[in-house]
Amino acid sequence: MNQEELKVVEPAIAETNSPTQAIAVSIQKVNKWYGNLHVLRDVDLDVAAGERVVVCGPSGSGKSTLIRCINNLEEHQQGTIVVDGIQVDHNIAHLDAVRREVGMVFQSFNLFPHLTVLENCTLAPMLVRGVARADAEAQARAYLERVRIPDQANKFPGQLSGGQQQRVAIARALCMKPKIMLFDEPTSALDPEMVKEVLDTMVSLARDGMTMICVTHEMGFAREVADRVVFMDHGQIVESGSPQAVFGQPKTDRLKLFLGQVLRQH
Amino acid sequence: MAASVEHIVNPTLIEARERPELIGGGFFAWTRENLFYSRLSSLTTLVLLAAMAKAGLSLFQWAFLDAVWSVPAGPQGPITDSCRALGTGACWAVIREKYRFILFGTYPFEQQWRPAIVVALFVGLFVVSAMKRFWRLELAAVWVIALLLIGLLMWGGVFGLTFVSQPNWGGLALTLIIATIGVAIAFPLSVFVALGRRSDLPFIKWLCVAYVEIIRGVPLITLLFMASVMFPLLMPEGVNLDKLVRAQIAIILFFAAYLAEVVRGGLQALPKGQYEAAYVLGLSYWQTSRRIVLPQALRTVIPPLVNNFIGFFKDTSLVLIIGLYDLLHSAQVAVAEPAWQGFGVETYIFAGLIYFVFCFAMSRYSQWLEFGLNMHRHR
């Protein structure tokens, strides 16, 4: 109890003292079940502002569920999640605030197929943040430039390649000016030749200091940008540490087994 | 070892290149392949062609060559003996005599320019609404104004127009009123019902489920009877809703229940990821519904929607059961007077052609729309 209260208060204090040390996401003793299936077991994870965390683990280990709990796409049943000082609970105002802080990129892109690339990027800023159309479009074009697809703005998502679509999805999320970005296996649905263009975009985002939590098995990416790698199995965080430590000196059999499988695939 | 592997090209590709005449075909090739590919098929084709030609010729003779186009007027009304002579074909004179009754019912004869304008207004409204470039919010205002204007023209009683009470409305004008107002109100209602059926709020959800299932479990005729007979019993003393309004309410409720199921099908076809993307971008429930969910869901259900519209347009003819003089009922009553008795076929053909024109236009339009709206799916 005491500990929980401390954690909730902590971000606010930290923020006033030194912004770089602020905690962006605080996950404390989170448990979640689907029926009888215990998918998250006492998960603790604090992510500092500006930190890049890569989450890896075997399929079905609860990685997606964990990051989807952060923006309440899934509801957790026990424990606390605090995003930038805002508690993720049943309070609608809190949830709305959290959704504005957190951007998300999905494995299957989830672009709006009936809207052009530009409209995909301007819709939410105009509707949610009340940005004027001209400003929203200027900003969208700037982000599309950043993900290196400025000349596709008036096409429909269906006319783009998978890699281009995923970069539009990243631009769309960035247009909401989130403080934290979640990535759920952003390259898993892509043909191999398109993986790099998406990873390059993510690397450049990381270089700019975005707080990122990425579920991915791209070890090269993890080595290049991650401050921390978290290995999950059966709903638990099994190991975490620097990429060199986690990939180089795995301590548990489960991680060794997993690394063996991933390396064999790549 | 590797050298012994034969290097081949898919044989179907070679064949296709060498026999181009099979791909192009042309009328002659198509006919030979589909109609005369064997002795039996040739025989069947010839017999059927002969039967069709014979039926077509008789119909042509009945409808045109032997038809009577007008009859002389007598002191007690038209003299229809020429139509009744042996061997005559269609008696189109009945249409010439009665078309205004079929189109406008018992609306006062010298005032029939009013329902005529109403029909023109409806057609104009349909044409404007059909054009994508007018799909803006202002279109809703145009509809409201047009419907008010239509009510004004039909009822009158102001601006020097004589008042015409509802029981005198009829014909095509009445059919268009019932069908258009029915769909115009039922369609938006159905969208809310379909959304409500998927709501997280149990009360709203069960209300919508109960509504759809009850209405769909009852024939339209029953609803119309209930509206015309039972509804007045349920109303407090002195309150008396117009018969047309009661029928209109029954029809709206009926249409909306069916349309709601169509719309729900479109909602179900939408991938979950679309909702999730809208949610994480911060869109509210209504923003998501209006900007993301409905535009996609309604597009996918255009063909069944129009199918339903076409069915509804014809279903409105059931209002004759409760004594409203719609297009079909007028066509039937037009031949009630002794002079014209026995010429129902002609008036039914006339009414049928009118139904066909509207339904066929809807059908063609939906095909065109379906192609145009799904352009973003074509690479």
Ligand SMILES: Nc1ncnc2c1ncn2[C@@H]1O[C@H](COP(=O)(O)OP(=O)(O)O)[C@@H](O)[C@H]1O
């Ligand atoms: N909506 C759901 N209903 C029931 N079980 C689910 C649901 N989503 C995920 N699961 C189960 O929860 C476990 C964790 O899933 P997930 O978080 O997607 O794993 P990962 O992303 O690590 O592959 C899996 O066993 C999966 O089958």
Ligand SMILES: [Mg+2]
């Ligand atoms: Mg997953």
